[in-house]
Every structure is written in structure tokens, then in C-alpha cells.
Amino acid sequence: MKSLTNRSLQVSNRKMTLMERIYLPAIIGGMFITFKHIFKKKATVKWPDEERSRSEVYRGRHVLKRDEKGAERCTACGLCAVACPAEAITMVSSERKKGEEALYREEKYASVYEINMLRCIFCGLCEEACPKEAIFLTKELMPANYERSNFIYGKDRLVEPTDSRVDVSKRQEPAVVMNKYNDK
């Protein structure tokens, strides 16, 4: 039968020639190959001294964005939790009180917002589902920890601090944003 890929090889069980049975030429050839590798560029990245370069749109740990005035964008609609294939997101919604307008952008907000980072698969579907541009994945890596319980990230670690805003513009390519609004 004719092969479809041209990649198949004809194998044979022929007897080895004397040269092959002596085995030494093959050994010398192999040792030459390993010797060449001594001078090759090393693949090691000396983490944590060096960091491997990551893409601008790397999907690392999440951030809950605030708007330009510093109010939380999340309105606890729960779409991210529904979209999450790993069921890592849970939240409790609350109503905004009078005088909290500077803290929360809309009348409803998430009083508890937790992501279980051990369940999370960093697929970015929460970000895609979010209608309020509130949750984003960032370039930052998830740090290791000794306790499983420490991997449940609450609002204390998810909401972006007002004094050091997280730049997510690279994950908001105009085409992506347009696409998102066109879908609605």
C-alpha cells in the first residue's frame, strides 16, 4: 500500500555486518556526539536568579480590576463562575450602601470573591465571560506555598491595589475588545 505521508521507513531484519557487530565504530560515533554537546549552549534557566521570558499575554494569576476612579468593577454577576470549567471561582454578592460609591462602581458588588488556585487551569474563560472587564489574567506567576489553604485567593490578594495599578492593556487588544462588544 502506498504511504500517505512519505515518512514511513522500510524495516528489515538483516544480519549485521562485521563492522556493525564489532560495535566500536558506533561507540566512537556516539562518544563524538556526546562530546560535541559539552560545548553547546545550555538550556538551563537559573530560576529564581534568572527568569524565563514570558509572553505579554501570558495567562498567570488573576487580578480584579478597579476603574479609573479606583472603584471595583466587579458586580458579582457570577458569569465567570459559570464559565469556569474547573469550578474554581466562588463569590458572595452584596448591595452597595450609601457612601460606598467610591469603592464599588455599581449597586451590586462581590463582598467575597475567591479563586481556588489549585483548581484553576488558567484558561482565561473567566476573563472572556466577564461583561464588566473586571477580571483579567496577568503576567505574574503563581507563587508556591506550603499550605493548600493558602492557595484560595480572596479579595485581599485579587483586587488590584489603588497605588500600583496592573497593566492589562496587552490582554485588551482592540480587536479582542471589538469582538467582545460585537458579540453582545
Added chain:
Amino acid sequence: MSTLLIIKIVIILVVFGITLLIAMYSTYLERKVAAVMQDRIGPDRAGPWGLLQPLADAGKMFFKEDFIPKQSEKWLFIFGPGIAMFTACMTGAIIPWGGTVTMFGETFNLQIADIDIGILYIMGFVSIGVYGIMIGGWASNNKYSLYGAVRASSQMISYELAMGLAILAVVMTTGSLSLKDIVEAQKGGQWNVFYQPLAFLLFIVCAFAECNRAPFDMAECETELIGGYHTEYSSMKLGFFLFAEYINMFISSAVISVLFFGGYNFPFMYDLGLSANAITFIGVGVFFAKIIFFIFFFMWVRWTLPRFRYDQLMHLGWKSLIPLAILNLMITGGWQIFKDSF
């Protein structure tokens, strides 16, 4: 007389120290060689370039739990690594590390003991070394250990034959069993490897097998036998087994250099116009350079070749190496008769 005694004691201590030091840094070298051949960097955290790594490893070994299985033969279990380590250290005694030195009004050789059956002494101790592995593996009372031990002993016995026959060719051309005489006969670049290339090839293959090094590491064989004879060992007892292997490698490299590469001889050593002491000390340096090259060679082969299958090992030993060694012996003998009759 007492000066000579003190000098000998100093030589013994220095040789013992150097043996341990080189074995220690062989572990470091092994990891580095493995790393660079696989495009990695290797240990570099402990000290500059990771040079303190062997100390860290030894510290780890000492602080691990020293576990003796309940089902094992307790005393034999302890004796196993002891024998392995003891025999490994003993073989260094007759290696001629350097030529003659005149110092403190005494003229002496840089060698602990120049016994006239030197090479037999080494073969003898290497054979006893099998007992360490055999006893250790058997006393563990574990299938895998026993397998490893049986493999090790049958492998060593098979390869000792070819090794002995290969050495015999060298002994025949030199006419002496003393390592000192064998080295002296190779003065001035007259290295045995040029006259006995086949014997060298056979010897080095057998040396790999005797040291239980890849591609003949059937006794350990991580993938098949977990750890072979040292499966049940932990802490410094395991350390002794591993350390003995590295000492054996060092001694094998020394013996290869002595038998085939002129030991402490180097080309043009008498044309430089140096004093006898200076030549001796350069010779010691050259000898250690040769040894370190062969240690590197051992590692180079280990990280190049895959492990032999057990039947292939036996085929190679009995059907290829021994006939070749006998052939080599016959050719050497024939040449000797031919040479003497003219």
C-alpha cells in the same frame, strides 16, 4: 631507617587522603559531565561552581536514617559496605604514584609498597571486592538485592578472566608482575598501548565491567532492579557502596595508566635537563592528569552508551573478549619467541 618509616607513613596518609578526595570530587565531576553532555549546567549552588556539593552530599548521607531491615542478616548487612570500601581503599597501596625522590637524606619511591606480584595483588583485591556486593545483596533479604548481587558476582567472575588474560600479555612483554617494573619498562614514550592495543581495549572493557559502571552496571540497574544490591541500604552504608565504586574507578584509571599509558612517564622526560626530583614531581602531575582523563573517559562512556542486556553482557564476555584475549596472548607469545630466536 626511622626517616624512611615516617616518609612511608606520610605517603600512606597522603595516598589515602588523595584517594578519598578524588573519589569525592568524582561524584561532582560525574554530575557535571552528565549535565554538560545533556546541555544542562549541573550542580552550581553550593560554593563557587558548586564545588562544595560533595560536602553537602556527604552531610546529607550522614544525617539520613540508618535503616537496617528486620529481615536482614544484621552483621553481614553491615559488613557488606565495609568490605567494599576496604578492598577499594587497599588497592591504592601498590600503585607507583611517582618515580624516585631524594629528600631528607633518603632515596625512596613514591609508592607505598613495591611488591613483586603487584598486579596479582590488585586482581586479588578486586575479586574480594565482589564479596562486599555479594554479601550486601544477600544479607538484605530482598529479591532485587539478591538479583543484583548474583548478577554482580557472575559478571565480575566472567570479566576477571578476560581481564587477567589481557594483563598477561602486558606481563609477558615486560617480564614482571611488579607495577613499578611495568612502568619503568615504558620509559620515554614506549607506552604499552602502542604495542598492545588489543590488550588495552580488552582491559578497558573489563575495567568497566569490574567497576560496575555503565554500560555494564547490571548490579545496580535502576530501571530493572530498583537499586540492585544496595536497594535496602540507606545513609552512609549506601554512601560507602557508592563511594567504593568511585574509588574503584579511580584505581582502575590508575591501573590503566600504569599498564598501558606509562604511568608517571611522559615523553622527552630526560631531554629537558631537569633534576631527578623535578622529573619525579612533574611525573606525578602527569600521572594524575592521565588518571583524571580516564575518570572522565569512564563518565563519558557512561553518558553515551545505554546499558547492555544481561545475556548480551555474557555473550560479550565469554564469546568475544575471552577468545580475543587468548588470541592476543598467542600472538604476543609467538612474537616473543620469534624475537628471541633471532
